[in-house]
Amino acid sequence: xxxxxxxxxxxxxxxxxxxxxxxxxxxxxxxxxxxxxxxxxxxxxxxxxxxxxxxxxxxxxxxxxxxxxxxxxxxxxxxxxxxxxxxxxxxxxxxxxxxxxxxxxxxxxxxxxxxxxxxxxxxxxxxxxxxxxxxxxxxxxxxxxxxxxxxxxxxxxxxxxxxxxxxxxxxxxxxxxxxxxxxxxxxxxxxxxxxxxxxxxxxxxxxxxxxxxxxxxxxxxxxxxxxxxxxxxxxxxxxxxxxxxxxxxxxxxxxxxxxxxxxxxxxxxxxxxxxxxxxxxxxxxxxxxxxxxxxx
Amino acid sequence: xxxxxxxxxxxxxxxxxxxxxxxxxxxxxxxxxxxxxxxxxxxxxxxxxxxxxxxxxxxxxxxxxxxxxxxxxxxxxxxxxxxxxxxxxxxxxxxxxxxxxxxxxxxxxxxxxxxxxxxxxxxxxxxxxxxxxxxxxxxxxxxxxxxxxxxxxxxxxxxxxxxxxxxxxxxxxxxxxxxxxxxxxxxxxxxxxxxxxxxxxxxxxxxxxxxxxxxxxxxxxxxxxxxxxxxxxxxxxxxxxxxxxxxxxxxxxxxxxxxxxxxxxxxxxxxxxxxxxxxxxxxxxxxxxxxxxxxx
Numbered sequence: 001x002x003x004x005x006x007x008x009x010x011x012x013x014x015x016x017x018x019x020x021x022x023x024x025x026x027x028x029x030x031x032x033x034x035x036x037x038x039x040x041x042x043x044x045x046x047x048x049x050x051x052x053x054x055x056x057x058x059x060x061x062x063x064x065x066x067x068x069x070x071x072x073x074x075x076x077x078x079x080x081x082x083x084x085x086x087x088x089x090x091x092x093x094x095x096x097x098x099x100x101x102x103x104x105x106x107x108x109x110x111x112x113x114x115x116x117x118x119x120x121x122x123x124x125x126x127x128x129x130x131x132x133x134x135x136x137x138x139x140x141x142x143x144x145x146x147x148x149x150x151x152x153x154x155x156x157x158x159x160x161x162x163x164x165x166x167x168x169x170x171x172x173x174x175x176x177x178x179x180x181x182x183x184x185x186x187x188x189x190x191x192x193x194x195x196x197x198x199x200x201x202x203x204x205x206x207x208x209x210x211x212x213x214x215x216x217x218x219x220x221x222x223x224x225x226x227x228x229x230x231x232x233x234x235x236x237x238x239x240x241x242x243x244x245x246x247x248x249x250x251x252x253x254x255x256x257x258x259x260x261x262x263x264x265x266x267x268x269x270x271x272x273x274x275x276x277x278x279x280x281x282x283x284x285x286x287x288x289x290x291x292x293x294x295x296x
Numbered sequence: 297x298x299x300x301x302x303x304x305x306x307x308x309x310x311x312x313x314x315x316x317x318x319x320x321x322x323x324x325x326x327x328x329x330x331x332x333x334x335x336x337x338x339x340x341x342x343x344x345x346x347x348x349x350x351x352x353x354x355x356x357x358x359x360x361x362x363x364x365x366x367x368x369x370x371x372x373x374x375x376x377x378x379x380x381x382x383x384x385x386x387x388x389x390x391x392x393x394x395x396x397x398x399x400x401x402x403x404x405x406x407x408x409x410x411x412x413x414x415x416x417x418x419x420x421x422x423x424x425x426x427x428x429x430x431x432x433x434x435x436x437x438x439x440x441x442x443x444x445x446x447x448x449x450x451x452x453x454x455x456x457x458x459x460x461x462x463x464x465x466x467x468x469x470x471x472x473x474x475x476x477x478x479x480x481x482x483x484x485x486x487x488x489x490x491x492x493x494x495x496x497x498x499x500x501x502x503x504x505x506x507x508x509x510x511x512x513x514x515x516x517x518x519x520x521x522x523x524x525x526x527x528x529x530x531x532x533x534x535x536x537x538x539x540x541x542x543x544x545x546x547x548x549x550x551x552x553x554x555x556x557x558x559x560x561x562x563x564x565x566x567x568x569x570x571x572x573x574x575x576x577x578x579x580x581x582x583x584x585x586x587x588x589x590x591x592x
Contacts, residue, residue: 107508112508113508163463166462166467167462170462171459171462201531204535205454208453212402212453213407215407216402235496239497239500
């Protein structure tokens, strides 16, 4: 099978590469050569190394590789804008390959930015061209984006994933919430979620209580973890209410996290469809590649 | 002046010592030999070193030195309880000095614990024996305690200080909130506070916005920091409403942080008195020392 282009998801911590034949991934590679550990003059070598043995076909990359601290800055495109990714060329075709980077999106009021998720949204629209509704992309910085008539209208970011990692990994609660290997406690998650949505400030008061219950009453770490997770996602859902109430929602994210968001939305009476990050990313990069081949 | 006892505030990160003559501190010392870096068999040496040249007088210590992972566990006393600290003896009078550790407090429903702040509350009551109202002790884990008729009735902890440190120091917002050297922006603090109190979930949505405004519009780091601080303290005040609404409040904390809480409470029409941590701690340890000398 002919390998005719290379898809790259080049984030802060990882570089993921797929040798592509049209829409199909022929081979996949992944390394820890993320943007965060590379200076601008090291990206070309990192790419050459990671694509060794692959032909000199075009590379389409999304993610933090296009940030100001990345390889070549791909300036933000302001919403509303068409979902088809905009591309910035890396000068000089490094390694004999044309390299293009997908531009992130920005919004002026309220101020917001994304870099990487726009490609997944383009993928969602490529796979479901008539999609009209909300894409929810849970992760370090969860994004909610409104999509209509093939355009990304506006979006909103929340720091839920990063807060969870900081609180569970580095605050005093790290002694109480376990390591996440134990299965989540669904009742505890749902109760904390509902309380945080109805009375967000109470959820705030409930966080140190996890530590105290752990010290005084041996609170099960899996329950504590589920309550923390329910509280944070509950705050997010309360704040994001205009983004899901009465809307068609598709969640694009890692399986376990997507399941939590789907559960939380189902509790509000909102059934959510799901799509894998890899499917969405590859479909979005493919849409960008087609645009690169035949700009319209 | 006779040195007749030694006061010790022995927390997770620091050991603070005062050579005392009755109520008066004659000399002060401080080191980084906090509980966090000592194993149980190292406390005696650490104390001997830190008190070198001081006479073999009794030591009264408060703080995490009495935790399970500390020197000798001083089990929690359940509220409601008298404000006068309860003492646990370190066996064997290490270094020829009787050493006593103040017991922390616990509450079963809702579960809560404190260790160290009970001594400051005892100090407040020692300095103002008729105090009836609320002690607010802002810090890593802010405590609100209800005091009446010489007793500590109940209390509530919030993780505001720890969250602020984690978010400002380690999340993506660290690039946007500056280092805290610049003076706070009072307008930004008050606006964020009021919004977080009125609509806590909106404040949650406003956090990533700090990063986006910083990237897109060059948001002043001092303003961003003040908005973050106003949001977190606003959530706390919303959750702690029963602890300050219509109450007499005394704030015991570091000067800059106490000023923020006093400002926030004043905005709600609640004038708050203030007391320094050192004054409260020494008065509380002195009350414990008197009790040690002549238990009633």
